Amino acid sequence: MKKIKFILNGCDISFVAKAPEDITLKQLLKQCDKIKPDWCACGIRTADTDDGQVEVDIGYDSVKLIGKPCCRIVEVE
Secondary structure: OOEEEEEEEEOOOEEEEEEEOOOOHHHHHHHHOOOOOOOOOEOOOOOOOOOOOOOEEEOOOOEEEOOOOOOOOOOOO
16 A cells, blocks of 8 residues: 655644555544644644634645735645
């Protein structure tokens, strides 16, 4: 089984992680919801209904910022 390697990022902490290459987002979120860092919010998790307005719109081949979130998009070649 092929795995993908990625970073779960937070403001003061990050984790190198790996998952099956063909995992669905729904499956990945279910597992990431189980991660409780010792400090800081970290990585990816399921959104609660009151988590605020969407600031990043991800498509199959694109990423778009909505409003003025504290990040930027760079093209990776």
